[in-house]
Amino acid sequence: MKLNIALLAGDGIGPEVIDQAVKVCNAIATKFNHEINWRPALTGAAAIDAVGDPYPDETHEICATSDAVLFGAIGHPKYDNDPSAKVRPEQGLLRMRQKLGLFANVRPTFTFPSLIDKSPLKRERIEGTDLVFLRELTGGIYFGKRGREDNGDTAFDTCTYTRKEVQRLAKKGFEMALKRSKRLCCVDKANVLETSRLWRETVQAMEKDYPDVEVSYEFVDAVAMRLVQWPSEYDVLITENLFGDILTDEASVISGSMGLMPSASIGESISLYEPIHGSYPQAAGKDIANPLATVLSAAMLFDGFELNDEAEAIREVVNKSLSEGIVTEDLAEGEKAYKTSEVGDWLASHI
Ligand code: IPM
Numbered sequence: 001m002k003l004n005i006a007l008l009a010g011d012g013i014g015p016e017v018i019d020q021a022v023k024v025c026n027a028i029a030t031k032f033n034h035e036i037n038w039r040p041a042l043t044g045a046a047a048i049d050a051v052g053d054p055y056p057d058e059t060h061e062i063c064a065t066s067d068a069v070l071f072g073a074i075g076h077p078k079y080d081n082d083p084s085a086k087v088r089p090e091q092g093l094l095r096m097r098q099k100l101g102l103f104a105n106v107r108p109t110f111t112f113p114s115l116i117d118k119s120p121l122k123r124e125r126i127e128g129t130d131l132v133f134l135r136e137l138t139g140g141i142y143f144g145k146r147g148r149e150d151n152g153d154t155a156f157d158t159c160t161y162t163r164k165e166v167q168r169l170a171k172k173g174f175e176m177a178l179k180r181s182k183r184l185c186c187v188d189k190a191n192v193l194e195t196s197r198l199w200r201e202t203v204q205a206m207e208k209d210y211p212d213v214e215v216s217y218e219f220v221d222a223v224a225m226r227l228v229q230w231p232s233e234y235d236v237l238i239t240e241n242l243f244g245d246i247l248t249d250e251a252s253v254i255s256g257s258m259g260l261m262p263s264a265s266i267g268e269s270i271s272l273y274e275p276i277h278g279s280y281p282q283a284a285g286k287d288i289a290n291p292l293a294t295v296l297s298a299a300m301l302f303d304g305f306e307l308n309d310e311a312e313a314i315r316e317v318v319n320k321s322l323s324e325g326i327v328t329e330d331l332a333e334g335e336k337a338y339k340t341s342e343v344g345d346w347l348a349s350h351i
């Protein structure tokens, strides 16, 4: 297969972890006889510095005309502590999600047998965890009307959802549940919020089309608790944008390191793959960041083209590196810590 992939390294550790994913993908391309044409483009603080815009039109053009996007991370501390900053790296991310129509954010959480004791949660609670969040990504409070009133003393953000938006996300959830253990949990706050009642009503109406899927409805506060109590009881969870943002960070703790979990953001015509971690500016340029979340995101990219053997080959080599201790300092625990680039080289050469 010939693939054009937009490559958005972004900020902080983004470029370093992206480099390793590229090495791994190129090794896969050689092994399985594919051709990958990487198309680098600017985004985030790096793009603000270069052209004053965190998601320049030129970058959008490159993404929109590629088969997929591989994304590193964005964010820079110089914007975090300046509430008056007019342009922020995160705006680029939100605009990119919206302009590319990336409405479904797939965030899996699973455990690695060799790392199970690295999790802050007890082994007996997390063993066997293999769940996936489908977070709605282009609606809700992130994109609703917001502003200030009362001379700036009152602020508001509005959460809006349409039935169609809920349906297209829920459809993905049902389809994913069918391919997994046929359990779907709709996470909402329907005891308080009108948007949540629309979510629940819409998903309930869809149940008849998927008689094999067992659907449960749970309030977000209860899920926040049960997620760390009994994560292995969940399979596919669907939820709106902000709840999903919060719960997926919580869920990432289960696996033992933020540096491990991949994600896919799926649109009607294009999808984007990125690690769930941020730009980790303290580590930028030090060659110490864990590249595995990005490498596993690349595996999801191959899955997106139904190149499942390729994806599986990546997951296999990642597991191998973990069990052989070829890991960065976040996982080394007193043993030898490998550099980001060394882990990438090892993975590529073992494919
Ligand atoms: C994420 C991030 C973003 C979000 C930020 C950086 C805008 O936290 O991808 O989860 O809130 O969606």
Ligand code: MG
Pocket (backbone or CB within 6 Å): 245, 246, 249
């Ligand atoms: Mg987040």
